[in-house]
Amino acid sequence: MPSRRGSFGAGARAVVPVLLGVIPFGLVAGAAAVRAGLSGLEAVGLSVIVFAGASQLAAIELFGQDAHAAVIVATALVINLRMTMYSASLAPHFRGLSTRLRAGLAYLLTDQAYALSVARFRTDEDVDRAWFYLGAAAPIWVVWVICTVIGILVGARVPDSLPLEFAVPLTFLALLVPTITDSPSALAAAIGGTAATLGAGLPLNLGLITGAVVGVFAGLLIETGWQR
Amino acid sequence: MTAVWPAIVAIGVGTFLIRFSFLFLFEYVSEVPESIERALRFVPPAVLAALVVPAVVMVDGSLAIAVGNERLIAAGIAAIVAWRTENIFATIAVGMVALVALQSLI
Numbered sequence: 001m002p003s004r005r006g007s008f009g010a011g012a013r014a015v016v017p018v019l020l021g022v023i024p025f026g027l028v029a030g031a032a033a034v035r036a037g038l039s040g041l042e043a044v045g046l047s048v049i050v051f052a053g054a055s056q057l058a059a060i061e062l063f064g065q066d067a068h069a070a071v072i073v074a075t076a077l078v079i080n081l082r083m084t085m086y087s088a089s090l091a092p093h094f095r096g097l098s099t100r101l102r103a104g105l106a107y108l109l110t111d112q113a114y115a116l117s118v119a120r121f122r123t124d125e126d127v128d129r130a131w132f133y134l135g136a137a138a139p140i141w142v143v144w145v146i147c148t149v150i151g152i153l154v155g156a157r158v159p160d161s162l163p164l165e166f167a168v169p170l171t172f173l174a175l176l177v178p179t180i181t182d183s184p185s186a187l188a189a190a191i192g193g194t195a196a197t198l199g200a201g202l203p204l205n206l207g208l209i210t211g212a213v214v215g216v217f218a219g220l221l222i223e224t225g226w227q228r
Numbered sequence: 229m230t231a232v233w234p235a236i237v238a239i240g241v242g243t244f245l246i247r248f249s250f251l252f253l254f255e256y257v258s259e260v261p262e263s264i265e266r267a268l269r270f271v272p273p274a275v276l277a278a279l280v281v282p283a284v285v286m287v288d289g290s291l292a293i294a295v296g297n298e299r300l301i302a303a304g305i306a307a308i309v310a311w312r313t314e315n316i317f318a319t320i321a322v323g324m325v326a327l328v329a330l331q332s333l334i
Contacts, residue, residue: 020317020320021316039232050240052243055243059235059239072235073235073238073239077239077242077243082271083243085271087247090251091253094251094254095254103252106244107247107248118272163327166299169280170306170320172279173303173307174306174315174319174320176272177307188273190277193280194281197281197282200282200286200289208275208278208279211274211277212274212275215273219267219273220270
């Protein structure tokens with residue numbers, strides 16, 4: 001049986017390169033919040049209570065535009081709906097753990113912790129899965145909150161010539177490439193990305209979720225077609 | 229200004245319920261149906277591409293697949309690095325350097 005400490009350490013080592021992508025993302029989340037008119041406390045509250053970068057950035061933009069609270073909440077939740085699928089994907093690995101522990105693991109669920117964990121669980125049986133996941137997920141939380149605070153303090157002083165926010169799609173790109181393992185997954189990505197782009201003008205940021213759903217169905221259809 | 233704290237708490241609670249959904253339910257259903265499991269394989273490539281592609285091909289809300297779009301070129305270079313190295317930091321570093329270099333050139 002793999003040790004908890006060893007598994008936590010393996011997760012923590014796996015997450016290090018990802019943290020370098022979290023840093024600029026967190027700085028942007030903090031800086032953008034105060035620039036949009038939120039107080040420092042509200043900006044930290046967003047990072048601690050919501051802890052989901054893409055939805056935070058969308059919410060911040062809408063706060064700045066003085067949008068209706070219901071629209072802000074709906075937009076953020078639509079963006080986070082993808083995590084339902086992460087939750088389903090991870091659930092078999094965490095079966096049998098206490099409800100309280102699973103709630104804690106759920107709170108820490110992010111794109112990055114999910115991607116690192118499923119990649120490891122697929123190839124490596126010899127790891128305590130909950131502890132590997134915690135080792136990957138907890139440092140992301142710590143770095144996220146610290147960088148949000150730094151972003152709030154630095155705020156508007158970051159020059160526009162430094163395109164910090166570009167680190168966000170680059171992080172997702174680095175996570176995307178290894179998930180493309182065969183033609184159906186490549187087409188799921190190509191069609192999902194195209195659909196999200198075509199849907200970029202849709203209200204409530206529905207473009208992202210539209211792209212995700214269309215991409216998944218495209219992958220399934222192509223795979224099913226091949227089996228016949 | 230919109231009531232900020234109620235909105236933050238509502239997003240936080242809703243997001244937690246989304247995250248917890250199947251991690252909670254799975255103790256009460258025997259297994260994830262095979263069709264859902266097959267679909268789940270395509271979730272990461274589809275969602276991640278849906279996050280990346282609009283961010284690099286859209287400029288100020290309109291489609292910009294052209295030589296003048298520095299982000300598209302920088303992302304293309306970063307994609308090659310990601311493919312050859314599978315290293316997240318190298319991908320981000322090369323992509324950022326490429327973007328800054330291209331912006332100072334173009």
